[in-house]
Amino acid sequence: MKKLSLLPVAAIVAVLFFQAIPKSESNDHPILNPEAPALPADVKAIVQQKCYGCHNAESKNEKGKAKLDWDALEAAKKSKALATMGKITEELEEGAMPPARFLESNPDKKLTAEETATLMAWSTGKKKKSE
Amino acid sequence: MKTWQYLLGGLGVILVALQFVPNELPVVETENPGDLIGTGIVSDEVGRMLKQSCYDCHSNTTNYPWYSHVAPFSWLVAKDVREAREELNFSTWTDYDMMEKLEKLDDISIEVSEGEMPMGIYTAIHSSAKLNEAQIKQLVEWAETTMDLVVEEEEEELEEEDSVE
Numbered sequence: 001m002k003k004l005s006l007l008p009v010a011a012i013v014a015v016l017f018f019q020a021i022p023k024s025e026s027n028d029h030p031i032l033n034p035e036a037p038a039l040p041a042d043v044k045a046i047v048q049q050k051c052y053g054c055h056n057a058e059s060k061n062e063k064g065k066a067k068l069d070w071d072a073l074e075a076a077k078k079s080k081a082l083a084t085m086g087k088i089t090e091e092l093e094e095g096a097m098p099p100a101r102f103l104e105s106n107p108d109k110k111l112t113a114e115e116t117a118t119l120m121a122w123s124t125g126k127k128k129k130s131e
Numbered sequence: 132m133k134t135w136q137y138l139l140g141g142l143g144v145i146l147v148a149l150q151f152v153p154n155e156l157p158v159v160e161t162e163n164p165g166d167l168i169g170t171g172i173v174s175d176e177v178g179r180m181l182k183q184s185c186y187d188c189h190s191n192t193t194n195y196p197w198y199s200h201v202a203p204f205s206w207l208v209a210k211d212v213r214e215a216r217e218e219l220n221f222s223t224w225t226d227y228d229m230m231e232k233l234e235k236l237d238d239i240s241i242e243v244s245e246g247e248m249p250m251g252i253y254t255a256i257h258s259s260a261k262l263n264e265a266q267i268k269q270l271v272e273w274a275e276t277t278m279d280l281v282v283e284e285e286e287e288e289l290e291e292e293d294s295v296e
Contacts, residue, residue, distance in 0.1 A: 077279070078279075078282055079278035079281065080237065080275075082229075082230065082282065083230075083233035084237070084263060085230075085235075086233060086234040087234055090234075
């Protein structure tokens with residue numbers, strides 16, 4: 001009987017565990033929707049690492065969120081997505097992103113030439129989704 | 132003479148001198164075969180709104196009021212119109228490629244819905260250029276619908292090219 005009475009306690013502990021897992025993930029490290037197919041995997045990896053910290057739906061960086069939200073881009077219809085990709089291309093051509101001031105304190109977020117090329121190939125449509 | 136008279140005189144001399152600073156207002160061109168209005172993607176009503184609220188800066192058909200020829204206002208007008216045409220010129224709409232059209236339409240929908248455009252400094256003087264809530268809604272809807280049309284057009288062209296090959 002005593003062992004059986006432990007069951008509800010164990011159940012509660014288990015529930016707490018399950019609740020804790022997704023919560024801590026979404027709060028500490030926002031993750032770009034891995035299920036949405038809009039972005040090729042290599043592009044998504046770069047975006048996740050270098051852009052998504054500011055450009056996501058929950059971002060505390062209001063300007064970054066307003067200018068570009070990768071979650072919204074993945075869900076956007078074609079015309080809106082293309083328009084956004086065009087603007088991303090412009091930013092990349094100017095080397096304007098990530099912003100220089102942000103890079104001062106986060107030098108590891110700087111895009112390498114190769115990463116920029118990968119992003120541009122996608123944003124200019126020179127690389128198809130299936131490739 | 133009193134001090135205030137000297138000051139006023141000095142100000143007058145400065146204002147006259149300002150008129151000799153070279154400044155060129157962007158040229159007005161009345162013949163614009165590539166203008167957005169005339170491509171058939173704008174209803175009469177939206178066309179009228181664009182002309183009334185946007186075309187003074189975002190087209191080659193700027194209507195310069197008299198004071199836009201007087202420095203220092205002329206400097207501001209010249210700069211704003213020049214930059215506005217660079218950013219978006221409805222008079223050369225057909226020169227834009229698909230991506231540019233999409234970007235510009237997307238910007239129109241964002242800027243107009245947020246009340247950033249037409250600019251406050253412009254509507255303060257040109258009150259007829261102000262857009263009311265209903266007009267803003269209509270313009271934003273037009274921009275978003277047109278984005279879809281632009282993509283469809285491009286896809287049809289691509290299909291035609293494919294079928295030719």
